[in-house]
Amino acid sequence: MKQRYLISLIGLFSFHPVFAQSPSQPQNRIYAEIGALASSTDRTPFWLRSNQYGIIPLTAPFGTFRLGGAGAVLLSDTTTGRYHARRNRAWRLEYQAEAVANAGKSSQFLLPEAYVKLAHRGMELVLGRRREVIGLVDSTLSSGSYAWSGNALPLPKVQFGTRGFVPLGRRGWLSINGFIAHGWYAKTWYLRHSFLHQKSLIFRIGKPTSRVRLYAGINHNAQWGGQSDYIDPKFAVDGKLPGRLEDFPNVLFAIRTNGLNNDRLTSFDYVNLYGNHLGSIDFAGELRFPAVNLFVYHQHAFDDVTGMFFKNLPDGLSGIRLRNNRPAASGFQLNEVLLEFLTTLSQSGPTLYQTNKAWKGADNYFNNSQYREGWTYQNRVIGTPFLTRRQDIQAAYQNTSDWAFVNNRVQVFHAALRATVARQIDLRARVSYSRNYGIPEVFLAGPPTQVSTWVQAGFPLRWLGGSYLTAALSADAGQLYEDALGGFIGFRKTVSREKK
Numbered sequence: 415m416k417q418r419y420l421i422s423l424i425g426l427f428s429f430h431p432v433f434a435q436s437p438s439q440p441q442n443r444i445y446a447e448i449g450a451l452a453s454s455t456d457r458t459p460f461w462l463r464s465n466q467y468g469i470i471p472l473t474a475p476f477g478t479f480r481l482g483g484a485g486a487v488l489l490s491d492t493t494t495g496r497y498h499a500r501r502n503r504a505w506r507l508e509y510q511a512e513a514v515a516n517a518g519k520s521s522q523f524l525l526p527e528a529y530v531k532l533a534h535r536g537m538e539l540v541l542g543r544r545r546e547v548i549g550l551v552d553s554t555l556s557s558g559s560y561a562w563s564g565n566a567l568p569l570p571k572v573q574f575g576t577r578g579f580v581p582l583g584r585r586g587w588l589s590i591n592g593f594i595a596h597g598w599y600a601k602t603w604y605l606r607h608s609f610l611h612q613k614s615l616i617f618r619i620g621k622p623t624s625r626v627r628l629y630a631g632i633n634h635n636a637q638w639g640g641q642s643d644y645i646d647p648k649f650a651v652d653g654k655l656p657g658r659l660e661d662f663p664n665v666l667f668a669i670r671t672n673g674l675n676n677d678r679l680t681s682f683d684y685v686n687l688y689g690n691h692l693g694s695i696d697f698a699g700e701l702r703f704p705a706v707n708l709f710v711y712h713q714h715a716f717d718d719v720t721g722m723f724f725k726n727l728p729d730g731l732s733g734i735r736l737r738n739n740r741p742a743a744s745g746f747q748l749n750e751v752l753l754e755f756l757t758t759l760s761q762s763g764p765t766l767y768q769t770n771k772a773w774k775g776a777d778n779y780f781n782n783s784q785y786r787e788g789w790t791y792q793n794r795v796i797g798t799p800f801l802t803r804r805q806d807i808q809a810a811y812q813n814t815s816d817w818a819f820v821n822n823r824v825q826v827f828h829a830a831l832r833a834t835v836a837r838q839i840d841l842r843a844r845v846s847y848s849r850n851y852g853i854p855e856v857f858l859a860g861p862p863t864q865v866s867t868w869v870q871a872g873f874p875l876r877w878l879g880g881s882y883l884t885a886a887l888s889a890d891a892g893q894l895y896e897d898a899l900g901g902f903i904g905f906r907k908t909v910s911r912e913k914k
Contacts, residue, residue, distance in 0.1 A: 442485035442911050449884075449904030450477045456519070459888035459900040461844055461868030464799040465558050467526045467545055468567030468792055469514045472806075474900060476518025482527070484510035506533040510544075526567055536580035543568040548614055549633050550696040550711045552735045555752040555830035557846060558798040560694045560713045560731045561635055566794035569610050571597030579618050589618045592631075599637065604787055608640030609657065611665045611689070616696065629698040629711075637785055638665045638689030649682050649784045656688040664688040682783070690782040692717045692789060692797075694730065707737040717777040720762035725773050731756045731798070742834040749832045756800060756826040761854055776854035779822040788818035800826050800848055807894050815856045821894070823851035839873040850894050864892035880908045
C-alpha cells in the first residue's frame with residue numbers, strides 16, 4: 415500500500431457491526447475438543463484453513479486438541495427487583511480463553527482467545543485476544559470480511575466500545591455500534607515493536623423492531639511504529655518508524671502534521687501517512703419479515719486516499735443473504751443462502767502515474783513499502799483470504815516482484831448455505847470460484863482460476879450430553895493452488911453450569 419496526500423475523513427471513534435445480544439444469567443462453561451485433519455497432499459485445502467483464526471496449520475496431516483472456558487460474574491446486586499428486571503444495567507465481568515495444541519509436521523501451541531471484558535449498560539472494555547469479524551457482512555458463511563475476516567490469529571489489544579447497537583435518543587430510530595482499540599503486533603524476522611490502531615463506526619437507521627433497517631459506516635485499521643534492521647534507509651531513519659506518542663494523532667486522525675523538518679522522519683513519512691492504513695466503507699440494508707430476513711451489503715475497499723474518495727469503484731465485497739426464520743422442519747430445511755462477489759481489479763487505475771487523471775493508481779492492496787510483510791499477522795492474511803501471499807500459492811505463480819502479496823487483483827464468486835436435517839443435524843456448504851490477476855503492473859499469466867469447496871455436518875450426540883461431532887470435507891481444483899482433497903473430524907464436549 416502506498417499512502418499519499420492528506421486524509422482526514424476518519425474521526426476519533428469508530429464502531430463494531432456485531433449485533434447486540436441481551437445479557438443472560440451468568441454461566442460458566444468448560445469445553446474440550448479433539449480432532450484430526452488429513453489431505454491428499456501435504457497442503458491443507460483452502461476452506462479447511464481459511465477464516466479459522468489462524469488455528470489450522472497450513473500443512474497436513476495433523477491432530478489437534480483444544481481446551482477452553484468462559485464465564486461471567488454480575489458485579490451488581492441482582493437480587494433487587496431493579497437489577498433483576500433490568501440486568502443490562504448491571505456491571506458485568508466476562509472472561510474467555512482457549513488453548514490449541516496442534517501436532518503434525520510442525521507442532522504448535524496457540525492462544526486464539528484469552529480476554530476479560532468489563533461491561534455496563536451499552537458499553538464494554540475488553541483486554542486480550544478475542545475472535546472478531548469486523549464489518550457489515552454475514553460472518554457465518556461469508557468468504558471473509560474485506561479488512562478483518564478472522565483468517566489470522568487475533569491480535570492482543572485493549573478495546574473500548576459499544577455492546578452491539580446503542581440507540582441515540584429514546585425512540586431508537588438511530589443507533590451506533592463501534593469501538594476504538596490499541597493492539598500489539600508480534601515480533602517477526604523483519605519488524606519488532608509495531609502497533610495496531612483500529613476503530614469502526616456503524617450507524618443504523620431503524621428501531622430494533624423495524625421491518626426495514628439501513629446501515630452505513632467505516633472500519634479503519636493501521637499498523638504503525640516499529641523498528642527493522644532490514645528496512646531501506648529511504649523509508650526509515652536508523653530503521654525506526656514513527657511510533658512515539660506524539661506521532662499518534664497522525665495515525666488516529668489519518669492526517670499529516672509534524673513531519674516537516676523532523677530529523678526522525680524520512681521524506682516518505684512526510685509525504686505519506688504514518689503507518690499502513692486500510693479498511694472499508696460499509697453500506698447495508700435489511701428487510702425483516704416473520705418468515706424471512708433479507709440482508710444486502712457492500713464493503714467498499716480503501717487502501718489510501720483515492721479509495722476513500724471512491725476512485726477505485728467498484729472494488730470491494732458485495733453480498734446478499736436470505737435467512738429462513740421458520741422453526742426447523744422434521745426433514746430438510748434450508749436456513750440461509752448467501753451469494754457474494756469480491757472484486758479488487760480497479761485499484762484506482764492500472765499504473766501509479768496515470769495519463770489525464772489527477773490521482774495516482776496501482777493501490778496495491780495489503781502491500782506496503784515500509785511494512786514489507788504486508789497486511790498479515792503470524793504468517794496469515796488479516797483480511798480476506800483471497801488476496802494471497804507469495805508462499806501460499808504454487809511456485810509457477812510466485813511472480814518476480816518483491817512484494818509480500820503477489821496476487822491482490824482478483825474476482826471471486828462465492829455461494830454458501832446452511833440447512834438443518836432431521837431438526838438436529840447442522841449442514842453447511844461453500845463453493846468459491848476465483849480469477850487471479852496478480853498485482854498492479856505485475857500480472858499472472860492466464861490468469862489462473864481456482865475452485866474451492868467445503869461441506870460440513872455437525873450434530874449432537876444424545877448418548878453423551880453436551881457432546882457434539884463435526885465432520886467436514888474440502889476440495890481445491892485449479893491452477894493457483896495444488897489440487898487437494900481433505901477432511902476433518904472433531905469431537906467436542908461441553909460442561910456448563912448456570913449460576914443461581
